[in-house]
Amino acid sequence: xxxxxxxxxxxxxxxxxxxxPRKKRSQMHDVWKRFRKSRTAMFGLFxxxxxxxxxLSAEILAPADAINPGYDIQDLGNTFAPPGGxxxxxTDNFGRDIFARIAHGARIxxxxxxxxxxxxxxxxxxxxxxxxxxxxxxxxxIMRIIDILLAIPFLLLAVxxxxxxxxxxxxVMIAVGVAGIPGYARIVRASVLSVRxxxxxxxxRSVGANNFRIITRHILPNCMAPIIVQATMGMAGAILSxxxxxxxxxxxxxxxxxxxxxxxxxxxxxxxxxxxxxxPGVAIATVIFGLNMIGDGLRDAFDPRLxx
Amino acid sequence: xxxxxxxxLGMMLPVLVGVMFVIFTLTYIxxxxxxxxxxxxxxxxxxxxxxxxxxxxxxxxxxxxGMFVANTMQFNFGTSFTTGRPVLEEIGFRFPTTMxxxxxxxxxxxxxxxxLGILSAVKQYTIFDNGATIIGLLGVSIPNFWLGMxxxxxxxxxxxxxxxxxxxxxxxxxxxxxxxxISSAAIIMRMTxxxxxxxxxxxxxxxxxxKGQKESKIIVSHALKNALIPVITVVGLQFGLLLGGxxxxxxxxxxxxxxxxxxxSIQRRDYPIIQxxxxxxxxxFSFVNLLVDILYAFVDPRIRSxxx
Numbered sequence: 001x002x003x004x005x006x007x008x009x010x011x012x013x014x015x016x017x018x019x020x021p022r023k024k025r026s027q028m029h030d031v032w033k034r035f036r037k038s039r040t041a042m043f044g045l046f047x048x049x050x051x052x053x054x055x056l057s058a059e060i061l062a063p064a065d066a067i068n069p070g071y072d073i074q075d076l077g078n079t080f081a082p083p084g085g086x087x088x089x090x091t092d093n094f095g096r097d098i099f100a101r102i103a104h105g106a107r108i109x110x111x112x113x114x115x116x117x118x119x120x121x122x123x124x125x126x127x128x129x130x131x132x133x134x135x136x137x138x139x140x141x142i143m144r145i146i147d148i149l150l151a152i153p154f155l156l157l158a159v160x161x162x163x164x165x166x167x168x169x170x171x172v173m174i175a176v177g178v179a180g181i182p183g184y185a186r187i188v189r190a191s192v193l194s195v196r197x198x199x200x201x202x203x204x205r206s207v208g209a210n211n212f213r214i215i216t217r218h219i220l221p222n223c224m225a226p227i228i229v230q231a232t233m234g235m236a237g238a239i240l241s242x243x244x245x246x247x248x249x250x251x252x253x254x255x256x257x258x259x260x261x262x263x264x265x266x267x268x269x270x271x272x273x274x275x276x277x278x279x280p281g282v283a284i285a286t287v288i289f290g291l292n293m294i295g296d297g298l299r300d301a302f303d304p305r306l307x308x
Numbered sequence: 309x310x311x312x313x314x315x316x317l318g319m320m321l322p323v324l325v326g327v328m329f330v331i332f333t334l335t336y337i338x339x340x341x342x343x344x345x346x347x348x349x350x351x352x353x354x355x356x357x358x359x360x361x362x363x364x365x366x367x368x369x370x371x372x373x374g375m376f377v378a379n380t381m382q383f384n385f386g387t388s389f390t391t392g393r394p395v396l397e398e399i400g401f402r403f404p405t406t407m408x409x410x411x412x413x414x415x416x417x418x419x420x421x422x423x424l425g426i427l428s429a430v431k432q433y434t435i436f437d438n439g440a441t442i443i444g445l446l447g448v449s450i451p452n453f454w455l456g457m458x459x460x461x462x463x464x465x466x467x468x469x470x471x472x473x474x475x476x477x478x479x480x481x482x483x484x485x486x487x488x489x490i491s492s493a494a495i496i497m498r499m500t501x502x503x504x505x506x507x508x509x510x511x512x513x514x515x516x517x518x519k520g521q522k523e524s525k526i527i528v529s530h531a532l533k534n535a536l537i538p539v540i541t542v543v544g545l546q547f548g549l550l551l552g553g554x555x556x557x558x559x560x561x562x563x564x565x566x567x568x569x570x571x572x573s574i575q576r577r578d579y580p581i582i583q584x585x586x587x588x589x590x591x592x593f594s595f596v597n598l599l600v601d602i603l604y605a606f607v608d609p610r611i612r613s614x615x616x
Contacts, residue, residue: 040445148326152590155552160586163574164334240451244556247453248571263454267560274461281454289449 034301041297047290055106062100071104071257072096083275090275092265098276101257102283108258109239109287112173116238117231119177124184125227129215131185132192143189146182154179158241162250169258172251176241180234187230191223225302229295236291243284259284312605320594325377327590332376335579336369346389385584390576395584398569403588405475405565406558409484410550416489417496418543424493425500425539429508430527440497447494452553456487456560473562484561488553492546499542503535537608544600548593 035041054061058071065073074094083090089098131142149157161175195201196219204218243260245251252258254265259280266276343359344351360366364375379386385395428440463483464472474480507513508531516526551567558568566585573581 144322144326147323148330151323151327151594152330152586153548153552153593155549155555156586156589159552159555159570159574160331160334160582163579163582164338166339236449243451244453247556248559249575260451260453263457267457270457270461271465277454277457277461281451281458284454285446285450288451289445292445292449 031298031301035297038297038300040293041301044290044293044295044297047286048294051106051287051290052110054103055110058100058103058107061103062097069104071101072255073100083279089279090273092262092276098262098279101262102259102279105257105259105262105280105283106287108169108252108256109243109284112169112176112242113235113239115173116177116180116242117235119174120180120234120238121184121227121231123177124181125188125220127181128185128188129192129220129223132189133196133211133215133219139189142185146185149179149182154237155241155244158245159248159250162245167250167253169252169256172242172245175245176238179241180238183234184227184230187226188220188223191226192219195219195222229299229302232291232295232298236288236295239291240284240288313602316598316601320598324591324594327594328377328380328587329373331583331586331590332373335583336372338579380587385587386580388573388581389578390573395580398581399566399584399588402564402566402569405563406551406554406567407592409475409481409488409554409557409563409565410547412481412485413489413492413550413553414543414547416485417492417546420489420493421496422500422536422539425497426504426527426532426535428497428501429504432505437501440501444494444497444501447490448498450491452487452491453556453560455490456483456557459483459487460560475561475563475565480561484557484563487557487560488550491553492549495546496539496542500535500539503538504531507531507535533607537604540600540603540607544597547596551589551593 062071062073068074074096075091076094078091079094083098087097087099089102092098092101127142127146131139152160158172158175158179161178162171165171165174201214201218204214209218242251243258243263246258246260247264249264252261254261262280263277263284266273266280270277343356343363343365347355347359364372367375383396385399387394388398391398424440424444428437431437460472460483463469470483471477471480475484513526513531516530517523521530554565555567555571557563558565559571562568566589570582570585573579573585
């Protein structure tokens with residue numbers, strides 16, 4: 001089904017090109033129709049949309065006062081307030097509203113997720129496409145590098161990179177991004193290998209398309225399905241790993257309200273104030289849950305074998 | 309079979325040298341001078357120059373890397389900056405604890421994941437299956453560092469069933485191994501379920517039913533044998549996740565293992581320890597994957613025959 005799209009895309013010059021946009025729409029339409037049927041996937045989508053709204057409206061829900069940003073307004077007379085009443089998630093050891101911190105933290109998590117996925121996806125897709133398209137020495141060199149990265153357990157690799165670059169949000173994003181490259185590279189390589197030998201590639205080459213054009217216009221569009229699924233699941237992994245690195249003190253520094261860092265702070269008080277532990281963790285789990293369900297749904301929706 | 313194992317070992321060696329290169333480079337680019345870290349800020353210029361020569365830090369990059377590889381081959385990982393004791397001694401002393409934790413978690417995840425996956429597949433679309441699927445998705449989504457804290461709050465602080473921290477008695481082992489094992493159990497369960505579903509629909513299963521074989525026997529000795537092949541790979545890959553998870557779990561439960569020690573070493577900038585630790589864990593991970601591949605060839609004659 002995907003092959004058709006490109007074939008139309010590359011219809012000989014002069015043929016009526018009006019058919020193109022309609023075709024394109026119907027392809028996405030197909031996927032969306034199948035995606036929509038899955039209740040769990042729609043639930044996941046609902047969670048993520050709600051989270052984006054929460055992140056966008058953080059400044060409205062928890063506005064800054066004259067001195068401090070909304071996530072760092074302290075009320076030392078009201079520390080460790082239990083959930084309910086004025087503070088629905090309670091307050092922390094500085095009397096800061098936990099809900100305000102989670103809302104602001106949503107911005108950080110989504111930002112981290114996007115940046116990390118961009119780093120891993122751009123690098124991984126490039127490496128995977130080169131590797132799959134040019135077999136031989138290039139393929140060998142790239143794949144051995146990927147093997148090496150895969151030989152170090154994911155979190156351990158991220159930890160070693162952050163340890164070398166130094167703690168901080170930017171370095172965490174680089175570290176998790178680099179650790180995520182092998183996943184994309186492998187998936188893209190595999191699908192490039194299967195597309196490469198098809199006839200429309202030969203056709204494109206015969207009309208004089210160069211390698212760059214063949215890869216970017218003909219091969220990659222046909223590998224989008226697994227890339228999109230991997231990016232969705234990868235974003236869940238990215239947010240989780242970044243939170244884990246912040247949790248062990250390598251990530252974002254206080255008073256920034258990153259969820260993993262909030263959990264790390266709450267550790268000292270967990271015996272007496274469970275609510276400090278509860279809500280940041282629920283926030284992380286909810287995002288991961290939502291993204292995983294969307295990923296599952298997309299995988300099924302893209303799978304032509306399940307098409308009726 | 310010998311040929312296969314030798315070939316597989318031969319593939320492992322360059323990857324391990326590559327891993328050494330990555331780890332060495334990461335330490336090399338790290339800002340901060342190890343000599344100053346050992347001698348302190350007040351050191352005399354002469355001492356600095358001498359120690360630098362003694363450690364080989366005045367040599368070019370590749371020479372230093374060569375020395376690193378040569379030393380590593382002789383199990384010489386250098387000495388810790390902070391304690392002054394050999395790295396091998398420091399990490400070797402904590403390594404068994406981490407391995408014990410990882411092994412117990414694997415056992416737990418397999419014991420929970422595989423039976424639930426089988427039941428889920430056999431009773432597809434029943435309440436049990438749906439429930440297990442949702443629990444599985446939750447298990448994948450919950451960050452294990454948060455799960456660990458919640459288990460402490462529930463089972464140690466409130467119910468008083470298990471001790472909160474430490475690793476001395478079997479009672480200490482329960483919560484940490486479950487903390488790491490549960491998310492892997494969820495992944496293994498999902499994999500077992502989908503693999504079983506694929507196998508159960510095949511013709512030879514129908515044949516077995518047709519000849520009047522007992523259902524329990526069909527599931528256990530016909531279906532499971534084939535369904536387990538992809539599951540074995542997942543279990544092997546989980547081991548990497550478990551080793552990474554140990555960093556977090558050991559921190560939460562204050563377990564005197566390698567993971568927690570490495571986190572502390574990162575904070576103390578004790579690079580020889582980090583280098584040695586990552587290298588050792590990567591080696592273990594590669595070795596486990598080697599075992600998985602051998603096991604794979606052992607259960608699946610089709611794979612074995614490729615290496616004849």
